Amino acid sequence: MALPRAASRHRGSAPRERLAIASRIRAALTSRAAEWSRRRQGLDRFPVRIERRRLYILPSRAGLGFGALWLCMVLAGLNYANSVALLLAFSLGGFALVGMHHCHRNLQGLRLLSLTAAPAFAGEPGRIELLLENDANLDRHGITARIGDSHATLGTLAAGAAGRLVLTVPTARRGRLAVPPIRIATAFPFGLFTAWTWLHTDATVLVYPTARGALPPPLATSDRETGEHALAGGNDEWSGLRPFRDGDSPRQVAWKSYARGLPLVVKEYVGRSARTLVFDYAALAGLGTEARLEQLARWVVDAEARGQRYALRLPVAVIDEGRGAVHRHRCLEALALYA
Amino acid sequence: MRERWREAWPERERALRWVIAAFSAAVALHADRLPPWCLAAIAAIVLWRLFAAVASLALPRRLIRLGLGGSLLLAVVVQFSSLSGLAAGSALLAAMGAVKLLETRGRRDHYIVLGVSLFLMIAATLDRQGLARIGLYAAHLWLCCAALAIVGTPDARLPARTAFGLAGRTLAYALPLTVLLFLFFPRVQGQIWSLPAGNAAVTGLGDEMSPGSISQLSESEEPAFRVTFEGAPPPSTSLYWRGPVLHQFDGYTWRRELGRVYRSARLEYEGPEYRYRITLEPHRQRWWFALDLPVPPQQPGVFFTFDYQLVSAEPVSQAVSYELVSHIRYRSGDEASLLARRIDLQLPTGRNRRTLEWAQRERAAAGSDAAFVRRVLEFFRDGGFVYSLTPPLLDLDSVDDFLFRTRSGFCGHYASALATLMRAAGIPARVVTGYHGGEWNPIGQYLIVRQSEAHAWVEIWIDGRGWSRVDPTAVVAPDRLQRAALDRIAGAEGAADPLIAELDTLARIALTWDAINTWWKIRVLDFDLGSQLKLLRGLGFERPALRQLGWLVAGGLAAWLLVIALRFGRAPRAARGDALARGYRSLCARLAAAGIARAPQEGPLAYAARLARERPDLAARVLPVLERYALVRFGPRASDAQTRAVARELRSLRP
Numbered sequence: 001m002a003l004p005r006a007a008s009r010h011r012g013s014a015p016r017e018r019l020a021i022a023s024r025i026r027a028a029l030t031s032r033a034a035e036w037s038r039r040r041q042g043l044d045r046f047p048v049r050i051e052r053r054r055l056y057i058l059p060s061r062a063g064l065g066f067g068a069l070w071l072c073m074v075l076a077g078l079n080y081a082n083s084v085a086l087l088l089a090f091s092l093g094g095f096a097l098v099g100m101h102h103c104h105r106n107l108q109g110l111r112l113l114s115l116t117a118a119p120a121f122a123g124e125p126g127r128i129e130l131l132l133e134n135d136a137n138l139d140r141h142g143i144t145a146r147i148g149d150s151h152a153t154l155g156t157l158a159a160g161a162a163g164r165l166v167l168t169v170p171t172a173r174r175g176r177l178a179v180p181p182i183r184i185a186t187a188f189p190f191g192l193f194t195a196w197t198w199l200h201t202d203a204t205v206l207v208y209p210t211a212r213g214a215l216p217p218p219l220a221t222s223d224r225e226t227g228e229h230a231l232a233g234g235n236d237e238w239s240g241l242r243p244f245r246d247g248d249s250p251r252q253v254a255w256k257s258y259a260r261g262l263p264l265v266v267k268e269y270v271g272r273s274a275r276t277l278v279f280d281y282a283a284l285a286g287l288g289t290e291a292r293l294e295q296l297a298r299w300v301v302d303a304e305a306r307g308q309r310y311a312l313r314l315p316v317a318v319i320d321e322g323r324g325a326v327h328r329h330r331c332l333e334a335l336a337l338y339a
Numbered sequence: 340m341r342e343r344w345r346e347a348w349p350e351r352e353r354a355l356r357w358v359i360a361a362f363s364a365a366v367a368l369h370a371d372r373l374p375p376w377c378l379a380a381i382a383a384i385v386l387w388r389l390f391a392a393v394a395s396l397a398l399p400r401r402l403i404r405l406g407l408g409g410s411l412l413l414a415v416v417v418q419f420s421s422l423s424g425l426a427a428g429s430a431l432l433a434a435m436g437a438v439k440l441l442e443t444r445g446r447r448d449h450y451i452v453l454g455v456s457l458f459l460m461i462a463a464t465l466d467r468q469g470l471a472r473i474g475l476y477a478a479h480l481w482l483c484c485a486a487l488a489i490v491g492t493p494d495a496r497l498p499a500r501t502a503f504g505l506a507g508r509t510l511a512y513a514l515p516l517t518v519l520l521f522l523f524f525p526r527v528q529g530q531i532w533s534l535p536a537g538n539a540a541v542t543g544l545g546d547e548m549s550p551g552s553i554s555q556l557s558e559s560e561e562p563a564f565r566v567t568f569e570g571a572p573p574p575s576t577s578l579y580w581r582g583p584v585l586h587q588f589d590g591y592t593w594r595r596e597l598g599r600v601y602r603s604a605r606l607e608y609e610g611p612e613y614r615y616r617i618t619l620e621p622h623r624q625r626w627w628f629a630l631d632l633p634v635p636p637q638q639p640g641v642f643f644t645f646d647y648q649l650v651s652a653e654p655v656s657q658a659v660s661y662e663l664v665s666h667i668r669y670r671s672g673d674e675a676s677l678l679a680r681r682i683d684l685q686l687p688t689g690r691n692r693r694t695l696e697w698a699q700r701e702r703a704a705a706g707s708d709a710a711f712v713r714r715v716l717e718f719f720r721d722g723g724f725v726y727s728l729t730p731p732l733l734d735l736d737s738v739d740d741f742l743f744r745t746r747s748g749f750c751g752h753y754a755s756a757l758a759t760l761m762r763a764a765g766i767p768a769r770v771v772t773g774y775h776g777g778e779w780n781p782i783g784q785y786l787i788v789r790q791s792e793a794h795a796w797v798e799i800w801i802d803g804r805g806w807s808r809v810d811p812t813a814v815v816a817p818d819r820l821q822r823a824a825l826d827r828i829a830g831a832e833g834a835a836d837p838l839i840a841e842l843d844t845l846a847r848i849a850l851t852w853d854a855i856n857t858w859w860k861i862r863v864l865d866f867d868l869g870s871q872l873k874l875l876r877g878l879g880f881e882r883p884a885l886r887q888l889g890w891l892v893a894g895g896l897a898a899w900l901l902v903i904a905l906r907f908g909r910a911p912r913a914a915r916g917d918a919l920a921r922g923y924r925s926l927c928a929r930l931a932a933a934g935i936a937r938a939p940q941e942g943p944l945a946y947a948a949r950l951a952r953e954r955p956d957l958a959a960r961v962l963p964v965l966e967r968y969a970l971v972r973f974g975p976r977a978s979d980a981q982t983r984a985v986a987r988e989l990r991s992l993r994p
Binding site: 052062065066069072073076077078079080081082083084085086087088089090091092093094095097098099101102104105141142153154155156187188189190191192 | 446447450451454457458460461464465468473476480484487488490491492493494495496497505506509510512513514515516517520521524526527657863864865866867899900903904906907908
């Protein structure tokens with residue numbers, strides 16, 4: 001299934017000066033509305049179908065302007081007893097009202113399948129992916145999801161198709177960041193009305209501590225259990241082959257032997273750097289808690305990037321030595337959630 | 340070429356293309372009214388904007404735009420010497436919309452230009468509502484609505500077809516509401532405010548008459564007004580349509596009396612009454628025409644003057660329609676007031692001396708007023724007078740010149756001469772201008788009165804009878820009043836006119852078109868509060884009132900909203916899969932009824948294998964179909980024909 005993908009855009013790019021107060025008032029009103037809808041409709045469990053009772057609709061700013069214009073037209077028609085002007089103005093009025101129903105229907109019955117939030121380092125935007133499905137027999141257009149300043153739009157979601165909307169949330173502190181209420185809206189077809197719904201999930205973005213700190217990593221120590229096995233480049237000695245284990249880097253795999261039909265094996269080297277690094281919270285005395293966690297995160301990221309094996313020791317937990325994306329995530333998660 | 344244009348056009352400016360199309364169409368609606376420089380300026384700006392979009396040029400700076408807007412504003416002020424008139428306002432709106440195009444960046448600007456386009460359309464309807472233009476307005480409305488769809492949902496990249504389809508369907512759903520509101524939305528009586536009307540010259544009767552200055556009477560076939568009678572129309576010789584009454588004469592020109600008013604005696608109407616409705620073309624003057632002589636109408640904004648004219652408070656700047664009652668016979672009192680005598684006996688001193696002498700001599704010889712009138716009419720009939728639409732010009736003593744030298748003229752000459760003679764003989768006389776006759780439209784059952792039927796006659800005061808009509812033209816050229824063909828040859832403007840007379844089908848088409856237009860005018864354009872109340876009465880309301888209109892609008896609106904909500908408010912039906920899936924599902928259902936249901940985890944081939952084991956009786960027919968289904972569904976892409984064939988098989992197979 002090919003997923004039409006919409007790029008995420010940031011609103012701040014248009015340098016339109018607005019009154020800060022006005023935008024603050026708007027933000028406050030929006031969050032009030034979100035809270036109100038949360039109390040009203042409760043927490044959402046995926047998959048969510050957008051039902052009528054959670055779907056709201058109001059004239060957009062363009063719609064208000066259109067309304068004012070329409071009023072002028074009707075007044076002109078009435079004042080000059082001009083039947084043609086009245087006919088045209090009444091047509092436009094009906095047109096807008098039918099458009100309102102089109103707008104409402106464009107969201108009604110839409111299915112929200114899932115929401116995935118990727119972990120992010122504090123300070124970097126967290127990426128949230130929303131999966132939508134249109135199982136109705138009509139095409140839907142112009143569906144926008146928004147969190148704060150981040151929004152993404154699906155141009156067309158054909159009947160029977162699924163689509164993906166990618167949003168970002170700003171992260172400031174490590175820990176679990178609750179995904180704010182997501183506003184899913186449409187102005188289709190004429191932009192005169194906006195229909196929207198609030199999506200309240202208990203999903204969280206795991207925010208790692210910022211990888212920061214200039215201290216040199218601790219000296220590598222020999223590990224009792226597995227010996228001095230680690231990957232390194234350069235002039236390390238080749239020590240032998242061992243069976244493939246989860247977490248091994250594809251670069252270490254002996255592809256040539258695999259191509260000859262032999263089982264998957266990994267080349268091992270022994271060298272000066274082929275020892276396990278142990279990152280110990282306690283060893284960083286003299287720094288504050290957050291600074292220690294940031295420094296540890298820095299070391300974890302660097303060690304993983306160099307392909308070294310590493311272990312993490314925190315006062316509350318010990319993560320044994322290892323390597324690879326899963327290991328890295330376990331370490332960073334422990335740092336993120338350290339209390 | 341088209342492809343190249345597509346390529347040249349940046350995709351992000353797609354909405355702009357539609358906005359420009361809608362705006363250009365709006366300006367085109369005003370093309371006949373905007374001054375040429377204004378059209379040229381707008382066209383140049385639009386081309387500039389198009390070029391900037393194609394070539395990705397920067398838009399002009401703020402200062403340039405302000406300068407451009409300012410100079411266009413100045414040009415409009417210079418051209419129209421005001422900004423409040425309809426033509427000036429439209430020109431200004433169009434020019435400012437064009438300047439706005441030069442700063443269209445975002446959606447907001449697009450909406451603004453679309454709003455300008457819609458408002459230009461309304462401005463165009465204010466003074467031009469002919470049936471022929473309705474199609475243009477409707478097409479423009481459709482275009483604007485489609486452009487709204489493109490601008491409103493830019494990410495969807497709706498194709499033009501979809502946008503037009505969407506807008507068209509939406510407008511179609513709005514149609515019942517449009518009709519409902521049109522019929523029942525309470526109309527306002529009278530204007531709350533008014534735009535000064537333009538001073539464009541419109542053919543018609545002026546408020547003065549100088550027969551001597553006209554050497555060729557234009558015979559315009561433009562309609563002046565149309566009349567629908569309730570019941571039988573009066574005899575055609577009595578069709579005098581009364582207009583401005585002229586009292587003041589300086590020897591050359593007749594003018595209306597301004598300022599002085601004399602009290603007229605009570606009117607006594609005699610004979611049958613005629614009820615009729617007149618639909619008057621705009622003539623930018625304040626008078627209304629009526630069959631001589633109307634009963635004063637009880638209508639606000641219209642006055643019945645001392646000399647029996649109908650004068651409206653506002654100039655007739657768009658077609659108006661009114662109902663009147665007239666009697667063709669009446670008496671207007673026994674004795675003329677002193678002021679009336681002074682006004683209607685007034686003659687310029689030292690002018691038209693021969694006429695004055697002749698009149699006094701003949702009056703003395705005749706012995707009575709009535710005999711004198713007869714004498715004058717005989718003089719006109721037997722004195723070698725000729726009715727001509729191309730009379731020679733007259734000198735300043737116009738009546739002398741006409742009576743004793745040229746003896747050739749049209750109704751205005753005769754009326755002027757007769758009134759002068761009467762006044763010279765001491766009989767109060769005034770000139771009445773208007774129309775006479777009319778062409779009966781058998782298709783629409785109404786009378787068309789054209790500009791070529793403009794007429795002038797004289798009213799004289801006869802003690803004991805009051806004001807009486809004397810029409811000297813009837814004596815000189817009785818044919819003229821019977822609408823002889825002769826009338827329309829000389830100086831006729833439309834070369835097509837004799838053709839119409841000859842070619843029956845063409846005449847029929849012309850009359851039919853006129854009839855449709857008249858229906859449109861009376862039924863649609865002149866639909867007002869009175870018509871609404873009449874409609875209510877027709878619907879069975881005993882005492883029609885505004886409140887009932889309100890209830891009808893509210894009820895109708897609610898009903899329409901309910902229908903629309905039922906149509907669009909329900910959640911869209913979930914798709915039930917394609918034909919193939921439906922066919923497969925139905926076959927599985929039939930097989931389940933036959934006792935061997937498909938397990939939820941079974942694919943078609945596994946199911947088929949189990950069928951072959953458990954129900955060999957069915958397998959022979961069902962198996963190949965299931966296999967073909969699996970091939971079409973999961974195999975390499977099958978053609979549509981193959982898919983349809985398998986779907987049909989699935990549907991029709993009865994185990």
